Amino acid sequence: MERSVKIIFIFMVLVSSSLSIEAQNAIDASELRLRHDIGALANDSMFGREAGYSSEYKAAKFIEKAFSKCRLTPINKETGSYLKAFDFGDYTYKKAELWINNKQYRTGVDFGAVAGSADIENWSGETAFIEERNGLENLKTNNSYKGKAVVLDMKGNEHNSSPGIWDIVSYIHECIARGAEAILLFNASHNDFGNRLFNADSMPSFPVPVLYITHKVRVDLNNNSGATCKISVEIKRKRPAAHNVIGFMDNGAQKTIMIGGHFDHVGTPGVKDPIAGDPNIHNGADDNASGAAAVLELARWITARKGLRYNYLFIAFSAEEKGLFGSWNFCNSNDFKLFNIAWMLNLDMVGRLGWSGKNRVDVLGLASAREWKKILKKVDHTGLKLTKLGGGAAFSDHYPFRVHKVPFIYFTTGLEHEYHKPVDDPELINYKGEAVILDYIERLIVEAERSPEPEYKKIGLFRDIGTVIKMFILKM
Ligand SMILES: [Zn+2]
Structure with a gap:
């Protein structure tokens, strides 16, 4: 090899390896933060974060603190609170x-x-x-x-x-x-x-x-x-209060991208006054401390960026487990109209990459806008086996948005054995795997920023049926 060519070659190798080291470092740092956030939210001291109980409020305050660190604008500017309380029918x-x-x-x-x-x-x-x-x-x-x-x-x-x-x-x-x-x-x-x-x-x-x-x-x-x-x-x-946690990044844009996931879980079913260490505490590490931590991680990444085409709204929803009350409450509120939402990203159970084999990630809602397929095609998904699904019925927080004709995209690593059991614990989370998923979602957001805006399209019944079969029955 000629000397000058050799130097250029070595230089190129150095640049490309330093880039991949950078990406790897970002994933490692993200993994550490996920470990911290999921560990805190799914700790026994949170008593399973059941909406209507003080433990839910404690978890909401934890998320509020992280939003505030990102310098997101609180939903209530006067009081500086990121919490939006709502009643749910009981x-x-x-x-x-x-x-x-x-x-x-x-x-x-x-x-x-x-x-x-x-x-x-x-x-x-x-x-x-x-x-x-x-x-x-x-x-x-x-x-x-x-x-x-x-x-x-x-x-x-x-x-x-x-x-x-x-x-x-x-x-x-x-x-x-x-x-x-x-x-x-x-x-x-x-x-x-x-x-x-x-x-x-x-x-x-x-x-x-x-x-x-x-x-x-x-x-x-x-x-x-x-x-x-x-x-x-x-x-x-007897209508206990629950709290959505809402933070806004105002980039002076007309439209807003909404990133959300629920943080509540099912608490301690059947136990009246649980104490720490009670074997019946349902910690909900995957469902959905993993998704709430993902919202925080994306908030950190997005608020560190400049020159964005959209505003970004981050919501950790509550009372999802009681029947999507937090997301319904938001979608039926005036806030929904004010933020002018272009599309929503839902994260529900993203912590168990690789447990069903082959690093499978389900991506739902792709039939809610024609543009999704084009956007996905352009994004490198090395390390992930994406299962592209058109539908997404009323089993998570994207649904009220769908009813309000907002295109959505919803990521999940799927239902595992420990779903809604006390053993859905932080030890079972694949932190590196979740960091890799978030790294992918970040690339997807970058692509969506420069692509035509997704336009809502009605999802047919067969898409929804097919999605349920592929997710829960075939688990291909
Ligand atoms: Zn969930």
Whole structure:
């Protein structure tokens, strides 16, 4: 080899090896931080981070501290707090009675009260019937609900096959404004939200009793107004607070990329007053201390960067295990509209790379935007066997975003044997593996920054079914 060529060659080898050393160093440093964060969140002293308990608050404060170190802007600028408290539905009836034309119906079977219902003793009056398909305009022009129990039949219409929660709330308010003294809701479509509409956590409080009725009562009522109706409701409200932890990196952009994962877990099921070391503490190291730690790690990496095209919003969700309450709460809040979210990245259980063999990582939601495939194609995934999946149904926090038509991408190393057992412990986490996954996700974010923005596309039912089969049944 000629001398000058030799020198250039040696120089190139040095440069390329120093680059890979740099990447390796970044992965090693990331591994150490993951070890620290997952170790803390999945420690016995966190008692399994169950939403509604003080241990959840303790974990939320731990995450808040890490967000603050990254100099993210807190969700509450006035108080400087990154915590956003919300209630989730946990209430029972002291008493709930419904009589129509002197026939009594069964509580919790034929009818129930919504979380925001007012308490009332022996209210009685006549029913008035409204079909939602006739539209809110129709309701507005009608002024005859004074002293009535309005039966709201939420069938949906051709534009909106299943009414959203805020549609229902606005209907209820319209009825009350026109003198209604009680509301009986009926949901014929049972799509999407299903019964969640009526048991929903995020319903506001109403000044009148609001009940939901089942098909049986609806049939008895027929479409006629003028049935006599007697209602008593007394709700025992035991609605513990949970906390989303929210930090924002404002780059002055129009749109925001949302990076999230839940930090709550299932606590100590069946144990009333656990003590440290209790064998029943479900530590949830993989589910989902691994994902919460991943959110922190990505926050550290992104906030250290300059010249970004998007703003970045980081959320550690709570009460996921209770039914995605944290992510629903965020998506139904005003914050959701304010941040103008371009797409969301969900991290749920990313700590067990290699346990099912072949370093498999499942990537869900790829059918939520056409652009995902193009972006993924350009990103080097050395060391990972990506299983590309189109769907992603209501089993993690991406789902409320999907319902709100936000494209999503969701990473997981899948369900292992220890899932939702007390043995989901930090010792079983593949820290290096998680660091390698995050290194890959960082490259993906870089690629997404310079690619056309993903545009939401509706995911077909077969995509969702196929995704579930590949994830949970075939585990290929
Ligand atoms: Zn989870």
